[in-house]
Amino acid sequence: MDSEWLASMSTCVQCLGCETACPSGVPFEELISRTRAVMSSNRRPPLRIRLGLRLLGRPRLPRWGVSVLAVAQRLHLVPRTGLLPARLPLGGRHRRSAPGGDLLVFTGCVMDACQPEIHDAVEDVLVAGGRSVERTGAAVGCCGALHAHAGLHEEAVARAGMVIAALPGDRPILVDSAGCGAALKRYGGLLGTPAAAAFSARVFDVHEWLAANMEVLPEPSGRSAEPVVVQDPCHLRHAQGVHGAVRDVVGPYATLVELDDEGLCCGAGGAFQMMEPELATEVRGRKLAAIGRAFERSGARTVISANPGCAMYLEAAGLEVRHPMQVVAEALEDRLGR
Amino acid sequence: MSDLVAALDPERVQVGDVARRLYSRDASVLRGGRAGVICFPVTTAEVSACVVAAVAHGRDFVVRGAGTGLAGGAVPCDEPVMIVLTRMDRILEVDESRRLAWVEPGVVNLDLSRHLGGTGLHFAPDPSSQQSCTIGGNVANNSGGPHCLLYGVTSAHVLAVEVVLPDGEVVVLGNEEGDSVGYDLRGAFVGGEGTLGIATRICVRLTEDPPEVATLLLDFMSVGAAAETVSAIIAAGMIPAALEMMDQRVVEAVEPFVNAGYPTDAAAVLIVELDGQPAGVADEIMRIGELASTHGARSVRVAADEGERERIWKGRKSAFGAIAVIKPDYYLNDTVIPRTKLAEVVERIYEIVEEQDLIVMNVFHAGDGNLHPLLLFDAREEGVMERVLAAGEEIVRVSVAAGGVLSGEHGIGLEKKRFMSLQFSPADLEVQSRLRAAFDPDGRANPAKVLPSGASCGHVTSLGRLPEGTWV
Ligand SMILES: Cc1cc2nc3c(=O)[nH]c(=O)nc-3n(C[C@H](O)[C@H](O)[C@H](O)COP(=O)(O)OP(=O)(O)OC[C@H]3O[C@@H](n4cnc5c(N)ncnc54)[C@H](O)[C@@H]3O)c2cc1C
Numbered sequence: 001m002d003s004e005w006l007a008s009m010s011t012c013v014q015c016l017g018c019e020t021a022c023p024s025g026v027p028f029e030e031l032i033s034r035t036r037a038v039m040s041s042n043r044r045p046p047l048r049i050r051l052g053l054r055l056l057g058r059p060r061l062p063r064w065g066v067s068v069l070a071v072a073q074r075l076h077l078v079p080r081t082g083l084l085p086a087r088l089p090l091g092g093r094h095r096r097s098a099p100g101g102d103l104l105v106f107t108g109c110v111m112d113a114c115q116p117e118i119h120d121a122v123e124d125v126l127v128a129g130g131r132s133v134e135r136t137g138a139a140v141g142c143c144g145a146l147h148a149h150a151g152l153h154e155e156a157v158a159r160a161g162m163v164i165a166a167l168p169g170d171r172p173i174l175v176d177s178a179g180c181g182a183a184l185k186r187y188g189g190l191l192g193t194p195a196a197a198a199f200s201a202r203v204f205d206v207h208e209w210l211a212a213n214m215e216v217l218p219e220p221s222g223r224s225a226e227p228v229v230v231q232d233p234c235h236l237r238h239a240q241g242v243h244g245a246v247r248d249v250v251g252p253y254a255t256l257v258e259l260d261d262e263g264l265c266c267g268a269g270g271a272f273q274m275m276e277p278e279l280a281t282e283v284r285g286r287k288l289a290a291i292g293r294a295f296e297r298s299g300a301r302t303v304i305s306a307n308p309g310c311a312m313y314l315e316a317a318g319l320e321v322r323h324p325m326q327v328v329a330e331a332l333e334d335r336l337g338r
Numbered sequence: 339m340s341d342l343v344a345a346l347d348p349e350r351v352q353v354g355d356v357a358r359r360l361y362s363r364d365a366s367v368l369r370g371g372r373a374g375v376i377c378f379p380v381t382t383a384e385v386s387a388c389v390v391a392a393v394a395h396g397r398d399f400v401v402r403g404a405g406t407g408l409a410g411g412a413v414p415c416d417e418p419v420m421i422v423l424t425r426m427d428r429i430l431e432v433d434e435s436r437r438l439a440w441v442e443p444g445v446v447n448l449d450l451s452r453h454l455g456g457t458g459l460h461f462a463p464d465p466s467s468q469q470s471c472t473i474g475g476n477v478a479n480n481s482g483g484p485h486c487l488l489y490g491v492t493s494a495h496v497l498a499v500e501v502v503l504p505d506g507e508v509v510v511l512g513n514e515e516g517d518s519v520g521y522d523l524r525g526a527f528v529g530g531e532g533t534l535g536i537a538t539r540i541c542v543r544l545t546e547d548p549p550e551v552a553t554l555l556l557d558f559m560s561v562g563a564a565a566e567t568v569s570a571i572i573a574a575g576m577i578p579a580a581l582e583m584m585d586q587r588v589v590e591a592v593e594p595f596v597n598a599g600y601p602t603d604a605a606a607v608l609i610v611e612l613d614g615q616p617a618g619v620a621d622e623i624m625r626i627g628e629l630a631s632t633h634g635a636r637s638v639r640v641a642a643d644e645g646e647r648e649r650i651w652k653g654r655k656s657a658f659g660a661i662a663v664i665k666p667d668y669y670l671n672d673t674v675i676p677r678t679k680l681a682e683v684v685e686r687i688y689e690i691v692e693e694q695d696l697i698v699m700n701v702f703h704a705g706d707g708n709l710h711p712l713l714l715f716d717a718r719e720e721g722v723m724e725r726v727l728a729a730g731e732e733i734v735r736v737s738v739a740a741g742g743v744l745s746g747e748h749g750i751g752l753e754k755k756r757f758m759s760l761q762f763s764p765a766d767l768e769v770q771s772r773l774r775a776a777f778d779p780d781g782r783a784n785p786a787k788v789l790p791s792g793a794s795c796g797h798v799t800s801l802g803r804l805p806e807g808t809w810v
Contacts, residue, residue: 004354021469023595024662260455297456 001042009035011279013272014149015265016238029239030189036151049271053147053155095120101132104167105206106175106184109142111308118308121329122176122206128332129216136173140166145183148190149270160187164199174206176325178236178307179270181205185240205236206325207306211245220252220331227255227300228327229291231314233307237263246306250324253331257298261290268313280313288317341394342377342419345387350378350425361402361420365467367669367717368410368752370786370795373400374417378425382500382508382538385421389536390506392419393782399504400784401532403444403475406467408670409751411479411531415786415795421536423474429453430539437544438497438514443474443537450542459544462489465747466655474537480529482747484580484654485611487705489545491747493528500539501527504778514541526773531749532784534777548579548613552623553641553650556630557604561585561688561700563634564606565681568704570629571610572677576622580611581705582654588701589653591660598649604636608704609654657701658712665697665714669726671733675742677707683740687711690732694725708746709737734760750788758790767791 012032019028095116103126107119123133144159164187167173175181181203188197210217230246237243243263247256267273267283291303291314304324305311311321342351352358353375361373374397379385392399398418405412414420426442429450433439434457441450447468451460464483465471475481477499482491489495498512512524527534558564564583571581584592584607589600600607608630612622627638641647661668675683684700691698691713702710713729715722734744738760745754758767771789775781786795 002355004356008356021659023592023656023660025595026662260452 001039006039009039011276013265013267013269013276013280013283015234015269017234017263017265020238020241020263033148033151033153036149037153040151040153046275049150049274050152053150053152053271095123095135099134101134102171103131103133103209104171104173105133105135106143106173106177106180106203107135107137107140108175108177108180111177111180112138114312115308115323118176118323118326121323121325122174124329125210125325125332126174126216128218131216134171136167143180143183145179146270148183148186149272150275156183157190160190160196163187164191164196167199170202172209173203174209175203176206176306176323177309178205178233178240179309182235182239205240205242205245205306207245207249208240208242211242211248214248217249217252217328218332226302227257227298228322229257229259229294229298229300229303230324231259231266231287231291231303231305231310231321232263233305233310234263234265234269236306246304246324250304250327254327255298255300257294257300259290259294261287264290266310266313268309270309273313284313284317287314288319291319339375341391342375342388345391346377346379346384350380352376352378361405361422362414364402364405364407364410364412366408366410366413366751366753367667368413370410370413370415370752372417373414373420376420376422378422380425382502385423385426385502385536385538386506386508388419388421389502389504393505393780398782398785401474401478401536403472403478404446404467404470406471407475407479407751408672408748409479409745409753411749411751411784411787412475413752413795418784423472423536423538426474426538427472432457432544434459434544436514437546438541439544440539440541441473443472443477443540445473447471447473447476454544458547460547461542462486462495462545463492466658468655473540473542477528477537477540478530478532479747479749482703482706482708484582484609484651484703486747487581487703488577488579488613493525495543495545496524496528496540497543498541499524499527499537501535502538503535504780504783508538512541516543527777529749530777531751531788533774533788535783550616550619551579551611551613551647552619553647554608554610554612554623554626555600555639555641555650556608556610556626556635557601557637558606558608558633558635559604560634561606561684562681564608565684565704567608567630567633567635568680569677570633571626572705574625574629576625578610578622578626578705579613580609581703582609583607583700583702583704584609584654584657585700587664587697587699588657588660591663591699592653592656595656595660596649596653598646598653599639600650600653601637606700609650654701657699661699661712661714664699665716667715667717669713669715669730670748671709671711671713671730672746672748673709673734673737673742673744674746675707675709675737675740677705679740679742680704680707683709683736683742686736687733690729690736694729696722696725696729703746706746707742709733710746752787752795755788755790758788 014032016029105122126133140163142159144156148156184203185200188200232243264287265283266287267280273280303319303321305321306324314321357376358373361376377388379388389399399421400414400418401421402412403423423444427444428442429445430440454460463476464485465481476492477496480492497514497516498510500510502508511527586605590602593600593602612619630638641650697714699712702708713726715726734757744757744761771791
């Protein structure tokens with residue numbers, strides 16, 4: 001393992017576009033994950049990244065940290081990067097749900113702390129459709145996706161064990177972050193136990209679940225919404241293969257505009273944008289060009305993305321990005337009586 | 339090395355062991371030597387500087403696009419300077435009214451047509467590798483593609499080329515108007531396989547999108563019946579935009595990946611694409627349907643919408659990539675035979691392969707008789723290479739004997755140069771080597787390729803009797 005080899009292995013953003021493209025079905029994710037794990041046992045990722053990831057594992061810390069950052073942001077003390085949403089919540093806005101709903105909504109770590117309004121939108125839509133919802137909440141915490149992505153295999157396995165233990169039963173687990181959803185669906189393979197496989201089988205991307213249960217969604221109120229450009233997160237399109245569901249679910253409520261780049265990565269790639277900032281920016285440049293073409297064609301000004309990592313990274317480049325479920329929730333607002 | 343670093347920047351000159359190994363292969367099974375220094379120029383001036391530096395230090399140079407070539411054209415032999423053009427990937431100018439575009443050589447074929455989306459124009463040559471291969475590589479190999487049956491291969495779509503000659507001088511061959519004054523040097527350069535110089539800017543002709551397109555899927559219970567249908571369509575005076583054949587093994591390999599609804603129990607399927615004015619297309623659909631049923635087609639399906647069309651084509655274009663489902667290695671042969679001999683020669687290919695106890699997949703541009711038998715094998719199996727080579731050689735002989743030619747579109751490269759004398763007399767070859775010398779008197783540009791008289795390349799000169807482990 002010389003430095004040249006390490007460099008070529010660590011510059012893979014792991015978008016998994018190659019898996020989608022490969023007619024022979026080479027299991028690239030498996031190969032690169034194992035390679036990364038070996039690499040990080042020889043050469044650990046930088047300390048600041050390991051520390052940051054460790055914090056994610058401590059359920060209540062992210063929320064607290066975000067409140068501090070939110071204040072700093074308003075005082076213009078925080079540079080604008082792709083790692084944080086443009087405007088963090090000041091805290092105290094977290095809704096709680098009573099235990100015992102028919103569906104679990106996985107709230108995660110970063111997203112729970114930074115963008116609780118997305119979980120709110122998911123909950124609003126499901127409740128409007130007559131379902132009851134329980135949020136997994138801060139006690140369950142991080143799914144370990146970023147750890148796995150950075151090659152921190154042991155930490156990823158540990159997080160998986162904790163999440164599975166914290167969510168027993170057989171209720172479906174709906175996820176509104178494509179990266180977390182992909183990670184939760186991989187627990188079966190990661191731990192190799194029947195319990196983990198059974199857990200993974202309960203996991204659905206929220207759009208995937210809704211598309212299979214369309215009767216839950218109320219009729220659109222006929223309000224003609226502004227067109228939105230659909231960005232397919234790699235973890236939705238390549239890892240989970242359920243990007244079509246976003247179209248099924250949002251289609252009735254808004255005019256969708258497709259990109260012409262066949263699911264090109266936006267460059268965020270979990271911790272990739274921190275480890276390889278230049279390359280990530282270059283990749284994002286191509287994405288921005290495709291989005292620019294779509295804006296020009298359609299007059300749309302907003303992008304929808306089902307993954308917070310992509311959303312923040314694109315926002316940092318000056319775009320307005322929303323979660324698909326926010327668009328649906330907004331279209332249903334009248335009905336929700338807000 | 340220091341000259342190259344001075345001309346480019348250090349980050350764009352690589353000599354690491356991983357890079358040298360990576361850039362020593364293309365998409366063929368051929369192995370030559372190792373790459374020497376690998377350069378990634380981004381301007382014509384930088385390309386010229388690379389050439390000058392190589393020649394000044396007595397090195398050969400090999401230009402490389404995406405490395406999807408199947409004849410070893412971009413495989414290095416004697417530690418040459420590798421000039422990789424993937425970073426020259428800008429579309430410089432699109433002139434919609436004059437239907438032309440200037441592009442850099444590293445532009446990926448499909449990216450150009452995608453970029454033209456909405457203008458009603460596209461770049462017609464569409465090799466199955468179009469999502470990866472570069473336009474520079476297309477020019478160098480005079481590549482074809484399914485739609486070249488009607489629209490012609492790359493040469494028909496290149497108006498002018500800016501070339502860095504093997505002494506570093508920059509010239510422009512051809513012009514935007516596409517009429518040649520004096521000798522057509524542009525025509526001589528296209529298909530030069532990197533032996534005549536380096537294309538650094540290309541002016542391509544753009545083709546109008548047809549008003550109506552229909553894609554048909556015909557299926558047959560025998561390969562012979564499918565082949566006869568191909569001959570009958572052409573004999574009836576129709577030239578479809580594309581006319582492709584895939585045999586059962588190909589269909590079985592790609593169907594799980596594309597879900598196009600290909601009949602996996604058919605011995606062969608034909609993909610026929612018709613384009614033009616709606617009335618003409620409708621009429622041709624009828625006529626082809628009739629011809630197909632008189633030749634024993636089991637069914638004729640017309641794609642109902644764009645999605646279905648795309649899936650049918652995706653299956654065809656994924657054929658090579660699906661091979662690893664069956665075996666880890668393949669050797670693809672590319673010969674052309676007269677269309678009237680299709681049934682006979684394809685039958686003979688199955689026999690040859692049977693005799694060598696190998697597996698073959700047949701997927702090819704049937705409309706112009708361009709065969710692509712893929713021999714599948716596992717190189718780790720003892721003695722398998724000898725059988726693969728013997729079968730490959732026999733296929734070439736049978737094709738040439740049937741009145742065909744050595745290569746349809748993949749070029750000669752390293753792979754076929756030993757067969758050149760099957761098709762050309764010594765006088766023919768001598769004239770070709772004089773043409774080459776006119777561009778490259780010192781023999782520095784990709785010297786070991788194409789002509790049998792050129793320099794030798796590592797082990798590959800004796801393809802028939804390879805030492806252990808020279809192929810993977
Ligand atoms: C899956 C698959 C499907 C394919 N399908 C087809 C098909 O349908 N039709 C077809 O014709 N081919 C096909 N090919 C072969 C190949 O893709 C084409 O020959 C293609 O044009 C090569 O382009 P490249 O950029 O990869 O060139 P490379 O492989 O990098 O180079 C090919 C040759 O061109 C020379 N060269 C490259 N760039 C330049 C330049 N700028 N100036 C001068 N010389 C240059 C190189 O020295 C070399 O000799 C296929 C290959 C694969 C792997």
